[in-house]
Amino acid sequence: MSEPLPAPRISDLARSRGPGGVDQGTPDYLAGLNPEQREAVETTEGPVLVLAGAGTGKTRVLTTRLAHILATGRARPWELLVVTFTNKAAREMRERITALIGPSAEGLRWLGTFHSVAAQILRRHAELVGLKSSFTILDTDDQERLLKQLLEAANIDTKRWTPKSLSGLIDHWKNRGWTPEKLPPSEDFANGKGHALYAAYQARLATLNACDFGDLLLHNLTILSKHADLAEEYRRRFRYILVDEYQDTNVAQYLWLRLLSSSTGNVCCVGDDDQSIYGWRGAEVDNILRFEKDFPGARIVKLERNYRSTSHILGAASALISANKDRLGKTLWTEDQSGDKVRVRGVWDGEAESRLIADEIETARRPHAGEPGLKYKDMAVLVRASFQMRAFEERFVLLAIPYVVIGGPRFFERAEIRDAHAYLRLIQSEDDDLAFERIVNVPKRGIGETSVQKILQIARHNGVSAMTAVRDLITSDELQARTRTALSTFVRDFDRWRALAADTRHWSLTEIVLEESGYTDMQKADRTTGQTRLDNLKELVQAMQSFETLGAYLEHVSLVMDLDRGAGDDAVQIMTLHGAKGLEFPLVFLPGWEEGVFPSQRSIDEKGEKGLEEERRLAYVGVTRAKQDARISFAANRLVYGRWTSQLPSRFVDELPMAHVEAESDTGYYGASAGMKEAKSRWDDTPVFGSGYSSPGWQRAQAYTAKQSPTDRPARKALIEGEGRLIATADPKAGGNWARGERVFHQKFGYGNVRVIEGNKLLIEFEKAGEKRVIDTFVEKVT
DNA sequence: GATGCTAGGTTTTTT
DNA sequence: ACCTAGCATC
Numbered sequence: 001m002s003e004p005l006p007a008p009r010i011s012d013l014a015r016s017r018g019p020g021g022v023d024q025g026t027p028d029y030l031a032g033l034n035p036e037q038r039e040a041v042e043t044t045e046g047p048v049l050v051l052a053g054a055g056t057g058k059t060r061v062l063t064t065r066l067a068h069i070l071a072t073g074r075a076r077p078w079e080l081l082v083v084t085f086t087n088k089a090a091r092e093m094r095e096r097i098t099a100l101i102g103p104s105a106e107g108l109r110w111l112g113t114f115h116s117v118a119a120q121i122l123r124r125h126a127e128l129v130g131l132k133s134s135f136t137i138l139d140t141d142d143q144e145r146l147l148k149q150l151l152e153a154a155n156i157d158t159k160r161w162t163p164k165s166l167s168g169l170i171d172h173w174k175n176r177g178w179t180p181e182k183l184p185p186s187e188d189f190a191n192g193k194g195h196a197l198y199a200a201y202q203a204r205l206a207t208l209n210a211c212d213f214g215d216l217l218l219h220n221l222t223i224l225s226k227h228a229d230l231a232e233e234y235r236r237r238f239r240y241i242l243v244d245e246y247q248d249t250n251v252a253q254y255l256w257l258r259l260l261s262s263s264t265g266n267v268c269c270v271g272d273d274d275q276s277i278y279g280w281r282g283a284e285v286d287n288i289l290r291f292e293k294d295f296p297g298a299r300i301v302k303l304e305r306n307y308r309s310t311s312h313i314l315g316a317a318s319a320l321i322s323a324n325k326d327r328l329g330k331t332l333w334t335e336d337q338s339g340d341k342v343r344v345r346g347v348w349d350g351e352a353e354s355r356l357i358a359d360e361i362e363t364a365r366r367p368h369a370g371e372p373g374l375k376y377k378d379m380a381v382l383v384r385a386s387f388q389m390r391a392f393e394e395r396f397v398l399l400a401i402p403y404v405v406i407g408g409p410r411f412f413e414r415a416e417i418r419d420a421h422a423y424l425r426l427i428q429s430e431d432d433d434l435a436f437e438r439i440v441n442v443p444k445r446g447i448g449e450t451s452v453q454k455i456l457q458i459a460r461h462n463g464v465s466a467m468t469a470v471r472d473l474i475t476s477d478e479l480q481a482r483t484r485t486a487l488s489t490f491v492r493d494f495d496r497w498r499a500l501a502a503d504t505r506h507w508s509l510t511e512i513v514l515e516e517s518g519y520t521d522m523q524k525a526d527r528t529t530g531q532t533r534l535d536n537l538k539e540l541v542q543a544m545q546s547f548e549t550l551g552a553y554l555e556h557v558s559l560v561m562d563l564d565r566g567a568g569d570d571a572v573q574i575m576t577l578h579g580a581k582g583l584e585f586p587l588v589f590l591p592g593w594e595e596g597v598f599p600s601q602r603s604i605d606e607k608g609e610k611g612l613e614e615e616r617r618l619a620y621v622g623v624t625r626a627k628q629d630a631r632i633s634f635a636a637n638r639l640v641y642g643r644w645t646s647q648l649p650s651r652f653v654d655e656l657p658m659a660h661v662e663a664e665s666d667t668g669y670y671g672a673s674a675g676m677k678e679a680k681s682r683w684d685d686t687p688v689f690g691s692g693y694s695s696p697g698w699q700r701a702q703a704y705t706a707k708q709s710p711t712d713r714p715a716r717k718a719l720i721e722g723e724g725r726l727i728a729t730a731d732p733k734a735g736g737n738w739a740r741g742e743r744v745f746h747q748k749f750g751y752g753n754v755r756v757i758e759g760n761k762l763l764i765e766f767e768k769a770g771e772k773r774v775i776d777t778f779v780e781k782v783t
Numbered sequence: 784g785a786t787g788c789t790a791g792g793t794t795t796t797t798t
Numbered sequence: 799a800c801c802t803a804g805c806a807t808c
Contacts, residue, residue, distance in 0.1 A: 013800090027791080085797065085798085086797065087797090087798080113797085114797095114798080115797085115798045116798085119798095137798090139798090140798095159790095159791090161801095212798095213797080213798045214798090216798080248797095278796080278797085280794080280795065280796090281795085281796065281797075333788065357785090384794070384795075385793095385794045385795065386794080386795085387793080387794085387800095404788080407796085410796090410797095443784075448784075558798090559798065560798085574793065576794085576796090577795080578794090578795050578796065579795090579796085600794055600795080602794065603795085614795095618795085639799080640799095641792095641793070641799060641800080731792075774793085
């Protein structure tokens, strides 16, 4: 179906030349591929599913396949549709293809994330769904504020029915490909109001000429299914389609792909059903399990030779994943026969666990038996949930082990960055009411909530933007004189900045705006977080410099919600298992393998057997990140949300085969298989930390944190005068662990501070009564 | 608009 | 145990 096309730059690559420039027949880029990999690369016509196990060279196959298609003249770069999930994956793919075929890779204009490609298509046909091609893309924050207004307008209790949950629900609906018209009646929110709210939200988005992330795909679906001619045009345009991480596609993405391809087309999906870990955000493993039905006669290529891990690591991982029922089934193998067994350790509590891991990190760094030691960055601690990270951070700080936490709050989601963006958006377009609302009183300029509501109300009533309404209001007498003055300054500032924008580079404009608006001053006044925020803003100004225009910058950030910041120095990586997908490390630590923590209880409660299988895939992903060594650990006692809880080892520990595991425990439990019964009974008899204290008369004193309280808040005072320990709580219902400097409340004597602790005795001094009381109780974990 | 306090929530995360 | 939104009060 494709006639060969001239591809000048690429043809250099297509054939390797011997020393004398003699054509040897086999293209360079195919050299070194194993037979399966080669099949995956060379099966270019018709549908193909590449099942790529962990560490089987997937990215290499993917990029080589693209290079092959281009090099053999089957298509030109702009005739390829290549979609990934993350910007990082898209970027990496582009880089690697460029390395293979040179600058002609720039022609790959349809290579990107699902959302960025969908956005490109939507911009071309926006009018078909009632948008202008200049539509803005809202982030979750904008979304939630908009929904809050709608909920309030509909008189719905936003505490019981939070904007957040509605936003999550709408997102879920969009992921399933449901527009308000197609929403099944069984789906609902706030007792029968779900459908109307969803429709109202979409209508509001349309008036704002905006859409959210889900809409990018959803509008595509509407356009492509209603306009068969357009869909056909795209199907013709995309001669070859390639989808990465197919196991993570949701229904909307799946439908989108179906509309852009035909069932006999050249569609290549790459994925691994065993690594599907995003079911909770709409991914359908079924998409990959069903591939052969969707694309009859599809070729299935399994990549099973692993180039990453030792045989023990693979053995442990394979045994684990074999406990899952819903899978296509692959058996990874390796020629590597070196390496140690996976080590499993049971320890007393979370603290012992972090101590153990820190020790092992230091040991691994030391040269041993002629082998050089590992670097910090060769090691990673992979946790199930982020609350588990803190224990490691504390330990690493204490021992001066350098570490980085990967993940955490993302750059463009930080409040200060969003504030800055809101200023810029409002300068760029006066109609951006959401931006207006966000910063009209940030920093405080005497425009209270009441005035803002009034402005918005009038704006909506008159069908104009908030900024226009403000211009009218300044000249009327509907607002207090003081508010009017504040507003006219506000408007004047923006007029000035807008004029300035014409002949100022956008990053300088940003600096000027932040300075003149008083935003920088506001942050400087905040001693707790101000400096970090100012640093972030500086980074923002820096980042803006690589964009031509303000518009280009804003389009970029709305799709790419993070900055690719430097990989950093030599440091141990701490991250969640989800965050570790696609990465590899010589030495991997997998702490917290306890029932309820991992597998997560909530996952099992909500999704039952399916949830458990996904947790197991997560365990599989974790173990297969390791190249040389994997170390699993679990604790008998753990502090979870401030409560000491006794823990049982994860069922995943039991599923590990002794042949590939070496287990040992400080507390009586030996982990895998052999001697399990006896070991388990010993574990069950192990005494657990006593915890909890309660006594009549004591009430909970609310904890304040440095972030929440400025220096003059009571808790803060105690922090400064006391021993540097933050105020904790003493909750008679829950029991609590008290420490020096902690603040407590007694019905009779009021607030008091814990001054001295000796053994089990507490001395508490009360502020008002001048009372001193000695409390005899069981105290532990005193710092 | 600042302050004091309470209630509610806390798996995983991309775009 | 900790954080944050939001209420009541000054």
